[in-house]
Amino acid sequence: MQKTFFIGIDIGATRIKTGLVTHDGTLVSKDNFETSRLTSPGHFLEISKRTIDLLMKTNDIERKSIGGIGVGAPGWTSYSDGVVHELTNIPGWHDIPLATLLRDETGFPAFVDNDANVMATGELIHGAGRGYRHFICLTLGTGVGGSIVTEGNIWRGVHGLAGEIGHMSVDLNGPHCACGARGCLERYVGNRFIVENALAKLKERSPSGGENTITKLSDGNPKNVTPELLSEAAALGDDIAIRVWEETGHYLGVALAVLVNVLNPECFIIGGGVAKAGEFLFGPIRRTMEALAMNRLGEKTKLLKARLEADAGIIGAATFARNCAEISYRPS
């Protein structure tokens, strides 16, 4: 039987978001919890149970209408057995059989994958990836998440660890990255490094701290400078912000050209906070990718903006649950 609703849980660095999503990918209702307040995996189960009960009650939904729970977790997860091996930035999770625990706690079928993969699943089924079978999703934020879709399925790799596009080195002599390599893409286009680039350019322009659009928008406090603020400044014509997005786009374009040469996908789908910079970012990405990819393939490879936006994690996780549940229920 086709179920009507699926639960999506998006474990993020700042918030854990839980939502009730229809079979066709519409988010009906959602709730969230501060990640920093999470004390343990057991606590996560308790909160999830309570939130799901609340969402069902508020929306007057019966248990039998729920097809399953999907979780997108930021870290190393085993999709096949639903185990979370490690979470990035959330301590205390080691080899937790989350799918099993969540199923036991709630009584619903539960499935776990990493956050980049569930977002790609959401875009594939309900978002910018509809109609494409071979594409690569990038989620730009604190880190750079990646997921590779081929023949309409996520390419997970042998140990489930494929897709680390943020850790493609674009300069073997570049700055050291936390992963141990040098010149990783994330080291140039992760939120923190975008902001550092802007602050360095501001300082270079006026070492004593003169006024410009960025300083005005940030009330002169460097701590207020974020990628969102830099998007705003670029839209107001600020040349430093525009240059920062150009450089960020150039680094992304270099990595995308390599991916075009190696994997020859139909398109790239780019989401996450940084993607809000729009053409200030997408223009330079496209120019560099077209200039560097072989066989003029850069011109044939589409560059799309992710469509599910802020709720991409919840909708993706619910869609992932839908896919898993429907495959499991398929008569064999």
Added chain:
Amino acid sequence: MQKTFFIGIDIGATRIKTGLVTHDGTLVSKDNFETSRLTSPGHFLEISKRTIDLLMKTNDIERKSIGGIGVGAPGWTSYSDGVVHELTNIPGWHDIPLATLLRDETGFPAFVDNDANVMATGELIHGAGRGYRHFICLTLGTGVGGSIVTEGNIWRGVHGLAGEIGHMSVDLNGPHCACGARGCLERYVGNRFIVENALAKLKERSPSGGENTITKLSDGNPKNVTPELLSEAAALGDDIAIRVWEETGHYLGVALAVLVNVLNPECFIIGGGVAKAGEFLFGPIRRTMEALAMNRLGEKTKLLKARLEADAGIIGAATFARNCAEISYRPS
């Protein structure tokens, strides 16, 4: 009916090799022709027909025992319709429907793919790739050929152009590559650049041209320095040759670590002339890959030497024909 023999044709930069190969990948007999003497695609058909007739006659093989012809071509080919769009370093081939022409000329089913893909097919079925489903083949020579195998099939990409591992940039500010990008892997580990590196190191050591193992082996003539000679020099303990292989291995290791992070394959299979340097090359590749890949995956990803060696192109092309012919003949 399962056929006993397949013809493999390997179009190389210096020689076109044609061989008669058994169903289980044994090369029975072969012949070759200098690529530089080739005047046109029509000439190629004529020579191929004559060579195949000769191989059949010499080995007393009947037409009905031949299952098909496979061609590995260095360039842009369309696997699905057997068209050769462009050949690298061989002028005059533009959009040639080679599979159709070869079938018309010989009466045998014919199939065309690029050289890196047929070599990967050979290694997959008869070589180092047996028992692996997800791996990446690299063929080191004038250029760096690449082919990606997933679920036991070649990943061709949307336009059939995937696998250009030689054109992964490892340094976005590196030296210009003929493809238009900068710092491509091939620009460091292609034959010519390995030799240039050795010659530069020799000059640095003794600007006036002193004696060492490399100069002795090459009779003091820089034109005689080849990767093969550098392998020999390394085996004799020459420190410059050893350093050249270390640096070559380091560049390869950087690219392989990126591929581990992005695709998480089971193993890499490395073949081609340069692979003859053995541990002088493989040791540094492995060390760099292990140091740079995430999640300690470098230690879990095997580094294998291609097994089909000098005849890899012929055996691969014949094996590719076998696969295609048997799929075509499969009752539907």
